[in-house]
Amino acid sequence: MLDSSGNEVTLFRSKLANGRWGFVMVPTDSGANSCVSGAAVTCTATESVKVLNGDGTVIDLSTVDPQVPTIDIHAGRSPARVVPRAWSTGRMRRPPGSGEDPQDEPARARRSTIMEYQQLAFDRRSTRGYLDRPVPRPLIDEIIEVAAQAPSSMNTQPWHVHVVIGEVLDRIRTGNTEQMMATGRPNREIRGHANYEGVHRERQKHVAAQLFEAAGIPWDDKAKRMDWTMRGFRQFDAPVSVIGCIDRNLEDSTEAYFDLGQFVYGMVLAAWDRGVGCVINGQGILQSPVVREHAQIPDDQLIVITVAMGFPDGTFAANAVVSHRRSVVEIATYRGFDD
Ligand SMILES: Cc1cc2nc3c(=O)[nH]c(=O)nc-3n(C[C@H](O)[C@H](O)[C@H](O)COP(=O)(O)O)c2cc1C
Numbered sequence: 001m002l003d004s005s006g007n008e009v010t011l012f013r014s015k016l017a018n019g020r021w022g023f024v025m026v027p028t029d030s031g032a033n034s035c036v037s038g039a040a041v042t043c044t045a046t047e048s049v050k051v052l053n054g055d056g057t058v059i060d061l062s063t064v065d066p067q068v069p070t071i072d073i074h075a076g077r078s079p080a081r082v083v084p085r086a087w088s089t090g091r092m093r094r095p096p097g098s099g100e101d102p103q104d105e106p107a108r109a110r111r112s113t114i115m116e117y118q119q120l121a122f123d124r125r126s127t128r129g130y131l132d133r134p135v136p137r138p139l140i141d142e143i144i145e146v147a148a149q150a151p152s153s154m155n156t157q158p159w160h161v162h163v164v165i166g167e168v169l170d171r172i173r174t175g176n177t178e179q180m181m182a183t184g185r186p187n188r189e190i191r192g193h194a195n196y197e198g199v200h201r202e203r204q205k206h207v208a209a210q211l212f213e214a215a216g217i218p219w220d221d222k223a224k225r226m227d228w229t230m231r232g233f234r235q236f237d238a239p240v241s242v243i244g245c246i247d248r249n250l251e252d253s254t255e256a257y258f259d260l261g262q263f264v265y266g267m268v269l270a271a272w273d274r275g276v277g278c279v280i281n282g283q284g285i286l287q288s289p290v291v292r293e294h295a296q297i298p299d300d301q302l303i304v305i306t307v308a309m310g311f312p313d314g315t316f317a318a319n320a321v322v323s324h325r326r327s328v329v330e331i332a333t334y335r336g337f338d339d
Pocket residue numbers: 124125126127128207232279280281282283284305321322323
């Protein structure tokens with residue numbers, strides 16, 4: 001997206017300090033994660049902020065009703081959203097058959113600023129090494145808002161998230177680790193499984209081997225493997241942890257866990273789309289009473305999962321691991337088709 005002076009910017013819609021909806025506009029520099037590296041310019045909807053929409057039209061944000069929590073900045077079927085330039089070059093593939101006039105500037109801008117869903121799904125990886133850089137709250141707000149568009153059983157939306165950073169997160173890391181070391185046993189609020197077996201164990205071992213190899217951990221080096229496990233207890237030293245809960249009165253509803261899972265995947269994709277990495281993990285809530293105490297989670301919510309979040313450390317080799325996926329042939333069974 002371009003601002004009225006023609007500079008490339010990222011626009012986040014977010015709740016401003018005064019409680020009204022407004023916009024945070026961030027200059028997009030070159031380089032990874034550039035969408036958040038520039039100084040944020042906060043614009044209330046009373047200021048005249050013009051943005052060039054992907055279809056070439058100009059939208060004056062001052063004309064947008066600040067009470068309306070949604071604004072449609074769309075170009076055709078494609079949302080006018082900017083992703084870090086490093087992500088939109090090289091790894092971006094032009095969708096087959098999307099022929100376009102090279103002189104058509106708006107179309108080119110649109111293509112270069114949109115990460116197609118398929119590309120996003122294929123590109124995303126779990127992030128287990130993070131930069132020591134805070135994630136701006138408006139950005140987290142936006143990520144959660146995207147996730148909240150997930151479908152849910154009967155639209156019950158049984159999810160809650162608790163976003164923790166700083167000292168609160170540090171106390172959780174310490175308590176989770178200390179309790180695990182002292183007891184050697186998880187104390188989670190949800191039913192877990194025993195050790196995986198058969199194909200599940202094989203897949204678990206495969207990805208673990210990939211991660212250990214990338215991290216330079218020999219399979220038989222117990223001390224280094226322990227270090228790795230402890231990193232998990234510490235939420236991989238991420239700057240943010242998002243604890244995912246469901247309403248406790250739906251504890252027996254399998255659908256509620258399914259619903260939260262969809263929410264969480266939506267959150268992880270929305271984060272990745274904005275240059276923010278995540279790893280969904282159970283390790284960070286193995287001692288759930290500790291998490292409940294420090295995050296002050298109300299009793300009527302059940303702690304199910306957590307998501308470590310932050311800007312990926314490009315030098316952390318395990319972040320580059322691409323885990324294996326089963327093929328469609330292995331996954332899908334078709335009946336009643338002619339072929
Ligand atoms: C419910 C759930 C729990 C997970 N728990 C952990 C965990 O405790 N520690 C960890 O390192 N990764 C954890 N993961 C991440 C998976 O290992 C990862 O998604 C999987 O290996 C596929 O890799 P990818 O996310 O890079 O595609 C978890 C993922 C899910 C969905």
